[in-house]
Amino acid sequence: MERFVQLVIDGIAIGSIYGALALALVLIFRSTGLVNFAQGEMAMFSTFIAWGLVEAGLPLGLALLSALALSFLGGMAIERVLIRPVEGEDPLTILIVTLGLFILINSGAGWIWGFENRGFPRALPDDSADIAGINVSYESLGIVAILLGVSGLLFLLFNRTKLGLAMRAAAANPASARLVGINVGRTLMIGWGLAALLGALAGVLVAPQLFLDVNFMGGVLVYSFAAATLGGFDSPKGAIIGGWIIGVAETLAGDYIGFIGSDLTILVPLAIIFSVLLVRPNGLFGSPEVVRA
Amino acid sequence: MSLLEVEGLQAGYGPVTVVRDLSFNVEEGKVVAILGANGAGKTTTLRALSGVARAHGRVSFDGTQLIGRPPEWIVRRGLAHVPEGRGNFASLTVEENLRLGAYVRKDGAKAREDMQRCFEYFPRLEERRTQAAGSLSGGEQQMLAVARGLMLRPRLMLLDEPSHGLSPLITREVFKILRTVAEEGTTLLIVEQNANLVLDFADHAYVLETGRLVLDGSAEEIGADEGVRRSYLGMV
Numbered sequence: 001m002e003r004f005v006q007l008v009i010d011g012i013a014i015g016s017i018y019g020a021l022a023l024a025l026v027l028i029f030r031s032t033g034l035v036n037f038a039q040g041e042m043a044m045f046s047t048f049i050a051w052g053l054v055e056a057g058l059p060l061g062l063a064l065l066s067a068l069a070l071s072f073l074g075g076m077a078i079e080r081v082l083i084r085p086v087e088g089e090d091p092l093t094i095l096i097v098t099l100g101l102f103i104l105i106n107s108g109a110g111w112i113w114g115f116e117n118r119g120f121p122r123a124l125p126d127d128s129a130d131i132a133g134i135n136v137s138y139e140s141l142g143i144v145a146i147l148l149g150v151s152g153l154l155f156l157l158f159n160r161t162k163l164g165l166a167m168r169a170a171a172a173n174p175a176s177a178r179l180v181g182i183n184v185g186r187t188l189m190i191g192w193g194l195a196a197l198l199g200a201l202a203g204v205l206v207a208p209q210l211f212l213d214v215n216f217m218g219g220v221l222v223y224s225f226a227a228a229t230l231g232g233f234d235s236p237k238g239a240i241i242g243g244w245i246i247g248v249a250e251t252l253a254g255d256y257i258g259f260i261g262s263d264l265t266i267l268v269p270l271a272i273i274f275s276v277l278l279v280r281p282n283g284l285f286g287s288p289e290v291v292r293a
Numbered sequence: 294m295s296l297l298e299v300e301g302l303q304a305g306y307g308p309v310t311v312v313r314d315l316s317f318n319v320e321e322g323k324v325v326a327i328l329g330a331n332g333a334g335k336t337t338t339l340r341a342l343s344g345v346a347r348a349h350g351r352v353s354f355d356g357t358q359l360i361g362r363p364p365e366w367i368v369r370r371g372l373a374h375v376p377e378g379r380g381n382f383a384s385l386t387v388e389e390n391l392r393l394g395a396y397v398r399k400d401g402a403k404a405r406e407d408m409q410r411c412f413e414y415f416p417r418l419e420e421r422r423t424q425a426a427g428s429l430s431g432g433e434q435q436m437l438a439v440a441r442g443l444m445l446r447p448r449l450m451l452l453d454e455p456s457h458g459l460s461p462l463i464t465r466e467v468f469k470i471l472r473t474v475a476e477e478g479t480t481l482l483i484v485e486q487n488a489n490l491v492l493d494f495a496d497h498a499y500v501l502e503t504g505r506l507v508l509d510g511s512a513e514e515i516g517a518d519e520g521v522r523r524s525y526l527g528m529v
Contacts, residue, residue, distance in 0.1 A: 162396075169382050169393050176380035179343060180441070181368040181397035287384070 005134050007251045013140035014209075015247020016147035020202040021217075021224035022231065022239035023151070024195035030234050031171040031191040032087070034094050038101035039199050040221030042078070044214060045105050046071040046200030047207050048113050051120055060121055068200050075196025076189040083192070084185065109214045120207035143205050150201065151240055154194070158236075167191060219266065223250070226269030229276050232286020241284065246272060294356070296321040296480055297342070297449060302350040304334075304341035311337040312504045315350075319449065319497075324481045326491040326512065329501035330524070335484040336377050338501070339451045342482075343367055343374035355448065369397045373447035377454055379438035383427030387418055390426050390437055394444025404444065411440040414470045432463035439467060443474065450474075452483045456490055464490065492516040 021043060028036045036042075050067035054060055082101060086093050124142040128135045158164035170177040170187040177184050202224075203217060210216050227246045231238020246269055254265045276283055295318035304312040312334040319325045327335050341348035344364040352359040359367055368374075373394075382390050391411060395404035412419035415436040421429060426437055435455060442450050455471065456464040464487075472494050475481050485491040492498060498515040500508035508515060515521055 165385075165389060165392060166396065168385060169389075169396075172382040172384045173380065175345070176376065176382060177393075178364040179345070179368060179374050179376065179380060180393045180445075181365045182393075183365050 002134055003255075004252075006136070007255055008248055009134075009136055009140055011248030011251035012244050013137075013143045013247070014206075014251065015227070015244040016143050016240075017202045017206045017243070018220065018223040018227045018246055019240040019243025020147055020150065020198050020205070021220060022227035022243050023154070023236055024198040024202070025224060025228045026231070026233060026236055026239045027191055027195045027198070029228075031167065031188055032083075032094075034091070034098070036195070037095070037098045038105060039195065040217035040224070041102050041105040041109075042071070042075065042196050043199030043203035043220075044217040045109050046074070046196065047120065047203035047212060047217075048109055050200070050204050051118060051207075051212055052113070054121060060123055064123060064204050067204065068197050071196040071200035072193040076193040078196070079189045079192035080185075083188075087188075106214055113214070115214055117211040117213045120204070120212045122208040123204065139208075146201070146205065147240065150198070151236070154236065163187075163190070222266065223247075223269045226272045229273050230283055232283030234287060235283070235285035238283055238285035295319060296355055297482070298351070298353045299342070300351040300353075302338070302341060302348060302352060304337050304346045304348040304350075306337075306346060310504070311346075312341065312348075312501075315501075315504070315506055317499050317506065317509065319480060319482055321448075321480055322478055323496040324475045324483065324494060326488070326495040326498040327482065327484045327501060328486075328488045328491075328498055328515070328521070331486070332503070333501040334504040335501055336453055337504075339374060339376075339453050339482070339484055342451060343372060345374075345376075365397075368445065371445065371448035372451070373442040373445040373449070374451045375438045375442040375453060375455070377457070379434050381426040381429075381434055381437055381441070384425055386423050387426055387429070387437060388422045390441050391418075391444050394441035395446075398445065403446075407444055407446060411443055414443075414473065415440055431458050432460070432466070435459055435463070435467055436470075439470065439474075443479075447479060449480045449482060452481060454484060454486065456485060456487045468494070488516075488521070 021039060024039050025036060028034060046067050049070055050063050053063035053066055058066065078101065082097060086097050122139070125138040128137040158168060166177070166182045167187045167190065170182055170184045174184045202220065206220055207216065223246055224243070227242035228239050230245060231242030249272065250265050250268045253268050297319040299318070300316045302312055302315040303310060315338060327338060329335050337346050340346035342352060342359065344359065344362050344367045348360055350360060354370055354372060357370060382393060391408050395407065398404050417433055418436055418440060421433065426434065429437060439452070439455065455467055459467065468490055471481065475494065483491050483495065492512045492515060495512040498510065498512050499506055500515065500521060508518065508521065
């Protein structure tokens with residue numbers, strides 16, 4: 001039982017990271033109807049920037065914050081320079097652009113930082129607390145707290161500020177948004193910036209548990225796709241809850257289902273994506289368009 | 294000087310020109326109707342004025358040139374466009390839709406008063422305040438679109454087919470409010486296929502045919518014109 005609770009908590013922690021990256025996917029999907037395949041690579045690049053800043057001698061906290069801020073700006077730049085020119089083109093064109101972006105960032109990072117593995121410093125304490133006889137690592141608690149805090153801030157941004165209202169309006173109906181005076185291009189840029197920031201957060205949180213190399217976010221992206229699909233792809237709440245479910249399913253399956261072990265856990269998200277698409281394509285919280293004529 | 298002066302307007306999409314050499318004026322405080330059959334260029338004309346369609350020529354609104362300006366600039370000059378198909382934000386609530394109508398306004402407190410005024414015009418919107426706009430009935434959606442336009446406190450409001458898809462009863466309700474809005478001093482430019490409705494309270498009317506102006510006169514004159522009656526009013 002104790003083991004089970006520990007696994008669930010660890011699953012929620014790793015699931016929070018999937019949730020953060022899934023949230024990034026959802027943000028961009030909601031505003032542009034586009035699945036950003038380069039989201040994981042953007043996060044990888046951000047993590048390398050954080051690593052580089054630490055290597056250059058910056059204190060860890062400052063390095064992480066700077067990397068997040070730079071990622072926000074970088075995300076905006078990517079939207080402005082690479083996505084804006086193909087905006088409104090057919091989905092296949094934009095899809096190809098994000099795949100191109102994937103390759104560009106992946107090989108760019110390899111060119112700058114090389115292809116070998118690197119350790120990434122832990123920002124959260126390594127030891128664990130004893131809560132009612134159950135060992136809970138501070139890292140797990142910290143990750144969950146950070147995700148909840150960040151989602152809370154995003155909720156406030158989208159629901160309590162004028163900028164958030166404008167971003168939702170631009171996503172819901174871009175043509176009308178322009179007619180009421182919203183600069184839709186700017187809201188899209190901010191959306192990409194926020195998505196890049198969330199991805200960076202996922203990257204620096206997961207990097208200490210993996211090794212940092214140019215492909216280290218690939219697996220995480222698959223889990224995040226599963227989380228976003230399960231949550232409904234256009235629901236921020238769904239992304240987070242989807243992330244938790246995927247995370248817990250992964251740790252439990254790895255421990256309890258003998259043949260899966262630690263090598264085949266990648267089957268879990270794939271099986272979940274497959275079943276969701278088969279049984280409930282709108283996911284748990286996704287909205288089929290509700291429009292009455 | 295008229296509030297809106299249009300001279301030699303040419304407008305279209307991509308390589309297609311829909312409106313050719315169109316000139317007309319809208320006087321401040323008046324209700325002006327643009328009539329014409331399907332495809333005459335009525336919607337394109339409105340879209341050119343609000344900056345959505347590509348346009349050439351001269352459009353002067355209260356002395357400022359609008360041609361070449363983007364929609365988000367034009368709306369700040371006080372020109373509200375209630376588009377064909379209503380243009381509501383379906384996934385957002387009624388109240389959020391109204392707040393978006395006042396997006397460019399800096400006077401938040403007055404905008405909140407205006408929202409109350411919209412709810413007085415359309416009590417059903419107040420009842421549905423927290424519902425998603427997409428869940429409203431067609432009539433309620435049209436009311437919301439008109440109310441969203443009013444939230445700008447516009448100097449000129451462009452309305453594209455406000456009767457489209459509505460029952461006669463709901464249409465009367467919407468037009469009753471438009472009449473009130475006009476009486477309170479808002480200048481309206483209305484595009485309608487249902488000419489009877491709009492000639493009833495318009496001051497002036499223009500008739501378009503395949504992108505060109507073919508008739509121009511007071512609403513009574515246009516309403517009495519034999520040709521117009523035959524072609525657009527469905528009467529002999």
